[in-house]
Amino acid sequence: MSKNGEKLFIKGNEAIARGAIAAGLKCYFGYPITPQNDIPEYMSAALPAVGGEFVQAESEVAAANMLIGAAACGVRSMTSSSSPGISLKQEAISYLAGSQLPTVIVNMNRGGPGLGDIGPSQGDYFQAVKGGGHGDYRVLVLAPGTCQEAYDLVIKAFDLAFKYRNPVMILGDAILGQMKEPVSPWTPEKIDENEGHDWRLCGAKGRKGRILKSLFLSEGSLAAHHEHLQNKYADMAEFTQQEEYQIDDAELVVVAYGSIGRIVKSTIKKLRNNGHKVGLFRPITLYPFPSGDLKKLAEQGKKFLTIEHNLGQMVEDVRLSIRTITDSDFFGFLPGNLPTPDDFEEPILKSLGGK
């Protein structure tokens, strides 16, 4: 990878847009919704300038279906939206996963359900990691905590999408989207322009035609398709990523992701200064979930507390990871409020003092 040197001071939303362009994005389809509007705004000027296509579609549904077309041609494509808009895109996401089409989808999670508010929330965790559309499928989900990580993970997202022929979601929130931080931009050394050469639709002259589809009617064909998908999802589990902070001698491990993860880190720093043995485990890949590493920590006898900006979603994956050994406490900071490090002190101390 080549670093470009110059440090930018930009919002998380802009970091995502710039990262995608650095990763060779060629087609962006979107529709405005707060708090991710900086992404289409940036794309509308920057993507055509590097020879890409920017389309503001007539709706979220249209934008997501345009992705199917671009991804089927092996083109690096992306859409972004925020919670209610992502719900509208779910049908297309199911089709993308069913047809094994690589693309990147950004969800800057806002408050829900329904229209909710425009503030930060982690209420879309289930929708992101468990599907959201119909059918048995998985989407790779990456959750950045800083603007730099947002930039880096979008580049990684495109590689993963093409490696597994699967949609990849970047899951952020209004905090990440609206916060400005220094970002060191970089461009991957090699972007394979010929990605998907053995499956993409590019005209069948001189060879047998290809079909990309999610409809399997003949006897046994859907089962065979599912077996293939299942194996693919199992392969994805080989890579997981997390940040571990002050965990070695921690009695209590706090599990938190994204913006909440970094806010909890501030709380932990303060509690450490006061002599409390607490550490942070911040999953960066939400699917695949870093279950194996959590289980190892459970085997060391650590206690767990999951903190989320919702009513309790990731805590189910934490519990599944450690279920044969122990359990996890849960503290849900209610969506509709803006969390600060102070808000997590009491719940962490309570879990630390518990049995």
Added chain:
Amino acid sequence: MSKYIDSIIAGFGGQGVMLIGNLLAYAGMNAGLNVTYIPVYGPEMRGGTANCTVVLSEEEIGSPIIRSPHSLIAMNRPSLDKFQPRLMDGGIQIINSSLIDKELVETERVKSYLVPANDIADKLGNSRMANMVALGAFIKASGIIDLTAVIESLPNVISAHYSHLIPKNAEALQAGANTVA
């Protein structure tokens, strides 16, 4: 003790609090610090004040959102009412005394600097630069970075359309700094 400060900058819409928040963060970055800037987001924004939180630190920054800040720049009365009670004991605040009654300002629990920002800006010929006066005072009072780092960052946060105003903004920053002994 490594360098660290967090600050809430608040005023009413149009006073340029987001601009000086950006400027402070940008200058911090140029001075080699880690920085975060976040405009108020969510329910808080419906309270009559525009505000942002800026964190500057030698160490990696966890939370960009702070409930009890080390410092405050209050550009109008609602900002003082809302944030002064939250200011940490021993914290510092820059008070725009052109618009805020000094009787309301705490002096025992926290260190307060009364800066008649609008009056000073008026004397410089442009009342819209009250924000720069306040930031200049903050830079001097906090000592977190040099004023020159802030002045050098002006072209990075002021749009090209207003670039002719950069020298005047620099003057306002200096005038603010001069109010702090």
